[in-house]
Amino acid sequence: MQPYQGLPRPQRTWAILTVFCGLVMAVLDGSIANIALPSISRELHADPARTIWVVNAYQLTVTVCLLPLSSLGDILGYKRVYRVGLATFLAGSVLCALSVNLPMLVAARVLQGVGGAGIMSVNTALIRFIYPPTKLGRGIGLNALVVGVTIAVGPSLGALILAIGSWPWLFAVNIPVAIFALAISRGALPETPAQPREFDYPSAALSAVVFGLFILGVDGLGHAPLRLAGASGLVLAVVLGWLLVRRQHGKPAPLVPVDLFASRAFTLAVGTSFCSFMTQMLAFVALPFYLEYQLGRSLQETGLLITPWPLMVAVMAAVSGRLSDRYPASILAGAGLVMLTAGLIGLAVLGKDASSFDIAWRMALCGLGFGFFQSPNNRAMIGATPRERSGGASGAQATTRLLGQTTGTAVVALLFSLDRSGAARLALYVAATVAFAGAVISLSRLRDGRPAASSSAAAEPDA
CATH class of the missing domain: 4.10.860 (DNA Excision Repair, Uvrb; Chain A)
Structure with missing residues (x-):
C-alpha cells in the first residue's frame, strides 16, 4: 500500500482552517473571561470570590473531559467528536451570552468546557490525518503558532470587546465563528477510521x-x-x-493511555512537556508581581514588557515545526529549554536599575526557547504512537499541558503564602530549575541512538 499522504489541496486548507477556528475559541475562552470578572461581579450582583468559578468551571471541565473524549475519538472517529464538540461549544456560548445570574453562567461555562474538551482532545489527532507524515511537524508548528498568537492577543482582545460592549459579548463573538466552522467541517475534515468497542x-x-x-x-x-x-x-x-x-x-486501547507509556520516546516527551508548561505558568503568574513590586514598573509597562515572550513563541512555533521534520526533536526541544532556562535566570538576577531593553530581550529569549521546544516535542509525542491511537496521544498531550499549567500556578500561590516579599523572584528561579530538568529529560532521548523526529515520519504506518 502507498504511504498515507494526507488530504489533497484545497481540502487540506479548509480542514486546517476548521481545526484552527475551534482551537482559537477553546484556547481564548480559557483566559479571556479573566478580564471580565469585575464586570460580571457588578452586573450580576455576585460575590467577587464566587465569580472566579466562571474561569475555574471551564478549566476544570476541560481537564476532566479530555481523556474520555479522546477515547471516544478513537472509538467513533475524530471528525465526529470534533464536530459534536463544536456544536456543544456553540450551545454553551449562546447560554453564556444569555445568562442572567451567576449559577446560570457557571453552568453554561461547564457546557462550554465539555465542548472545548471535545475540540482539544482530538485536535492534534486530526492534524495527523490532514498532513502527510513528512509534513506533520509543519502542521503541528502551525497549530502551536495559532495557540501562541491566541494567548498573546487574548487579553487585548478581551479589553477591546469590553471597551465597546458588555461582558456577554465575550461569549457572543464565538457564535459566528462556531457556525462557520461547523458548516465547513462536514466536507473538509478527514474521515478517520472508527474502532468499534465498548466505551469504558x-x-x-x-x-x-x-x-x-x-x-x-x-x-x-x-x-x-x-x-x-x-x-x-x-x-x-x-x-x-x-x-x-x-x-x-x-486493555488493548485503554481510556487512560497507559499503553502509550510503553514507548520511551512518548514517556520522555510527556515529561518534557509537563516541565515546560509548568515553567511557563510559574513565570507568567510571577512576572507581573516581579516587574511591578521588585523592578518598580507600572501596570502598562508590565503588559508591554511581557509581550515579547508570547510573540516570540508564536514566531518560533512555525519555524521549529518545519525544523522538526528534518532534525531530532530531542536536540531541538532540549536546546529550546536551555534557552528558556537562561532567559529566566537572566530575569531573576535583574536589579531595580534594569532598563526596559534589559527586560525585553530576556523575555524574548524565554519566548524563543519555549517556541523552539514546543512544536518538535509535540511532534515527537504524536509520532511515537500508532496512528490508530492518535486520539489517546492527543488527549494525553492536552492533559499534560493543563496539568503542568495548573501545577505551576499552584506553586506560585504556595510560594506567596510562605514569603510574600521574595516569592516572585524565587518563583523565577524555581521555573528555571524546572525548565532545566525538562531540558535534561529531552536530551536524554539522544541515548536512543536515532533521530526521534525524522524516524517518526518514516515509521508512520500506511493508511
Whole structure:
C-alpha cells in the first residue's frame, strides 16, 4: 500500500482552517473571561470570590473531559467528536451570552468546557490525518503558532470587546465563528477510521474524579485555610489514580493511555512537556508581581514588557515545526529549554536599575526557547504512537499541558503564602530549575541512538 499522504489541496486548507477556528475559541475562552470578572461581579450582583468559578468551571471541565473524549475519538472517529464538540461549544456560548445570574453562567461555562474538551482532545489527532507524515511537524508548528498568537492577543482582545460592549459579548463573538466552522467541517475534515468497542464508562468517571481531585488539591495548597484539605485531596487523587492505572493495564486501547507509556520516546516527551508548561505558568503568574513590586514598573509597562515572550513563541512555533521534520526533536526541544532556562535566570538576577531593553530581550529569549521546544516535542509525542491511537496521544498531550499549567500556578500561590516579599523572584528561579530538568529529560532521548523526529515520519504506518 502507498504511504498515507494526507488530504489533497484545497481540502487540506479548509480542514486546517476548521481545526484552527475551534482551537482559537477553546484556547481564548480559557483566559479571556479573566478580564471580565469585575464586570460580571457588578452586573450580576455576585460575590467577587464566587465569580472566579466562571474561569475555574471551564478549566476544570476541560481537564476532566479530555481523556474520555479522546477515547471516544478513537472509538467513533475524530471528525465526529470534533464536530459534536463544536456544536456543544456553540450551545454553551449562546447560554453564556444569555445568562442572567451567576449559577446560570457557571453552568453554561461547564457546557462550554465539555465542548472545548471535545475540540482539544482530538485536535492534534486530526492534524495527523490532514498532513502527510513528512509534513506533520509543519502542521503541528502551525497549530502551536495559532495557540501562541491566541494567548498573546487574548487579553487585548478581551479589553477591546469590553471597551465597546458588555461582558456577554465575550461569549457572543464565538457564535459566528462556531457556525462557520461547523458548516465547513462536514466536507473538509478527514474521515478517520472508527474502532468499534465498548466505551469504558467506569474508567471515564474515575478519571474525572482523579483529575478533579488533583486540580482542586493542588489549588488548595496555595491557600493556607485550604492547605490540609488540598493535601488530603492530592493523597486521595494518587490512591484513586493508582487504582485507575491498574484498571487500564492489559486493555488493548485503554481510556487512560497507559499503553502509550510503553514507548520511551512518548514517556520522555510527556515529561518534557509537563516541565515546560509548568515553567511557563510559574513565570507568567510571577512576572507581573516581579516587574511591578521588585523592578518598580507600572501596570502598562508590565503588559508591554511581557509581550515579547508570547510573540516570540508564536514566531518560533512555525519555524521549529518545519525544523522538526528534518532534525531530532530531542536536540531541538532540549536546546529550546536551555534557552528558556537562561532567559529566566537572566530575569531573576535583574536589579531595580534594569532598563526596559534589559527586560525585553530576556523575555524574548524565554519566548524563543519555549517556541523552539514546543512544536518538535509535540511532534515527537504524536509520532511515537500508532496512528490508530492518535486520539489517546492527543488527549494525553492536552492533559499534560493543563496539568503542568495548573501545577505551576499552584506553586506560585504556595510560594506567596510562605514569603510574600521574595516569592516572585524565587518563583523565577524555581521555573528555571524546572525548565532545566525538562531540558535534561529531552536530551536524554539522544541515548536512543536515532533521530526521534525524522524516524517518526518514516515509521508512520500506511493508511
